[in-house]
């Protein structure tokens with residue numbers, strides 16, 4: 013099957029569905045990452061041009077790690093994505109040319125204007141994908157893909173976990189792909205939060221994780237840890253523990269350490285038996 017993961021920025025897919033992406037590729041499915049902007053706004057020291065070039069190099073490294081195609085809209089400025097008609101049509105052509113069975117993207121309720129625009133663009137494109145007179149240069153799809161949203165912590169309205177994927181087998185790869193986004197995770201994002209990053213390569217990777225991943229932690233411990241990406245990925249398992257037990261049974265579901273969660277979008281196609289089986293097998 014073909015799964016298209018659409019983020020507003022390079023790093024959105026890595027953080028929110030990178031483990032699922034890896035597990036899908038390991039089962040022989042085709043995953044593609046798409047970033048609707050070039051990330052040019054995300055740095056405090058480099059110029060816009062230098063930032064775009066750095067982000068492209070980092071995304072290329074992620075693509076190589078996962079063995080996937082990673083498309084970046086390099087002419088679309090960061091912090092300036094708008095859900096207008098030309099952009100919708102560009103996205104329709106882009107989605108049709110890959111013809112995914114599943115799309116994963118942001119929820120429309122999110123702090124970043126680009127994330128909201130990205131979610132809106134995917135929703136606006138969903139029905140048009142099957143309308144032949146819309147964007148006739150790229151053939152219309154026969155059926156709409158299933159659309160799902162990544163997890164977030166916003167509560168008005170609250171994220172609803174419809175699909176859960178335990179990613180313990182993928183956590184090393186997910187942390188590596190997070191680490192590869194150097195200009196984000198070690199430079200720009202710490203700058204915005206006033207955090208100090210260790211300079212030593214090994215120390216900064218441990219800092220990035222925020223917890224000792226070689227030891228098991230209870231859900232209460234995970235939820236009390238202040239920061240770090242391993243902590244973030246473990247919090248999803250703690251937050252949706254009951255869903256993990258429902259899916260994997262008491263023994264495995266009770267001990268899965270890292271997870272990714274998704275909410276079904278009510279637009280696009282419904283959950284077919286084939287797609288249900290795809291995620292049940294992860």
Ligand SMILES: [Zn+2]
Pocket residue numbers: 020021024124127
């Ligand atoms: Zn983003």
